[in-house]
Amino acid sequence: MIENRPWLTGFSHLILVLGVLVVALPVWVAIVASTHPANAFGVGHIPMWFGDQAFANWHQMLIGKEGQASHMLRMTLNSLIMALGITFGKIAISLLSAYAIVFFRFPFRGLAFWVIFFTLMLPVEVRIVPTYEVIANLNLLNSYTGLTLPLIASATATFLFRQCFMSIPGELVEAARIDGAGPIRFFFDILLPMSRTNIAALFVILFIYGWNQYLWPLIVTTDDAYYTLVMSVKRMLSVPDGDIEWNKVMVSTLLAMIPPVLVVIGMQKLFVKGLVDAEK
């Protein structure tokens, strides 16, 4: 847009600045709160500037008090395993199902697609009781498999890859056939490299989805060796009596925020390319 109206520019900037403030303020509060002693919040106001307990708080959360090791690293690892398991599982299974649906003619192909599509209406929250039952019967409670497996099947990703594959020109498929590429070679030599950016974009979305899972891990784990970071934040808030240690809660919150932020920053370029790509 080539317009030169100073008040309009000013107004747009005002809106943008307000937007940034609204989004950034809670993050700021979390960062600041993680640097204060526990009792700073009891008096009913929220500090807006750093305190002097940053090192102590973080040290205590990451390393542990003397005589009592911290669960933080263990939980971070659990979260990471769950998030990556869900992400790679979803990508692998969606790639395969989309490949079957787009490139192979088999009976009830259309039905298969619509059944997959239908599961969009059944997220974990809706089917949580039967899913729990299945996982419990399979003896998968308190295991990484139990944490990730029920979340892996994904209609969204299948649909996205289907659209991506359908945009691959038929001539290219035929050229590969003439070049002697069978189904497996075609998948690995041509389809996979061509959907590279889509996979990257999906990776970002799915990693955040997996990382932020809360309800399912809460239900399926009772052994604290399998607790995840996001769960722990909630657990620290439900103290039966006594004060909530907000400073520590904020440390865990920040810790839980870091990996998704890193993933987004690290894959920013590919992510945007994958969503708006016109390279084909």
Place this chain on the structure above:
Amino acid sequence: MSDLVLRNIGKTYANGYQAIPSIDLTIEEGEFIVLVGPSGCGKSTLLRMVAGLESISQGDLLIKGIQVNNKEPAERDIAMVFQNYALYPHMSVYDNMAYGLKNRGEPKSEIETKVNAVAQMLGLEELLTRKPRQLSGGQRQRVAMGRAMVRDPKVFLFDEPLSNLDAKLRVQMRVEIRELQRKLGTTTLYVTHDQVEAMTLADRLVVLNKGHAEQVGTPMALYDRPASTFVAQFIGSPSMNLIPCTVEDGVLQLGADCQLASPQFSTDKIMWGIRPEHVDIVPLQDADLNLQVKAVEALGAETLIHGSVKADRDKQYPFVVRLSGNHAPDIGQLIGLKVPQHAWHVFDAETTKRIEAL
């Protein structure tokens, strides 16, 4: 030995639609055959059947005497150049050309020798490390051809390979394709809807109409003696003038005021045709036919005069005259035309097939 034999080949789709009823064609080694026809005539289907991308419903397809009906495309020893080139976008030019050889399991050193030799022939040496998106249309076209040539196939298949290029490049690539094919001596099947391409490239032309081979022959044979009105109108640009009329007692009745002496034909209801370039302009009093000018296209070297002639109970028929040099008749003016008998083409009005004087 004939290289490629299509014996009673036909294609019927699952829904019962018969795209190609039956085609017989024998192609000799090193021949350049062009399949030409309007869109929907089945020419691409036929090519894809030869390639193995489309199943064959009936008949036999033989390559070097071996029946290949049910063989996979890769096993038929053919190579195809697609309309949109179909280069693998994520591979370099080198990998694009080498991919087929890699899949065949040829040793790396041999692949390198072959790719480099072809790249040199096509002037692609500088581009081998580039990705297809970094190439111009003409270069992509060349890579697509290179990919086909590297495999040293028994048959080349081209599916309208030039239709995405601009006019100038198209002429250049046309010449290049012809030269390369002569040099390699590979049997070639080429599909196009562009009749200039068809005429200039082909050793023999196959004109397809609704899945039938209307006529098979050298470009000049088709031009000089088209077997039907369809071929007559398809080959030659601008296309042949055709006027329905009757022949009775040695007189061709081209209209109320136009009668020409004519030999007798087996039927009296005919389609009478003459090519635009075989018509001469004469003073009105010597004319066989009068043309009312509607539009003039001056192309410098030649002039096309579009108009209409009155024939068959005063009906107007469009008529085109092609003259060399520059002419500038006025719009609406009447021009006298001479239509020499040796340039006539006569077709049966009912069957649309060519008929000769008795």
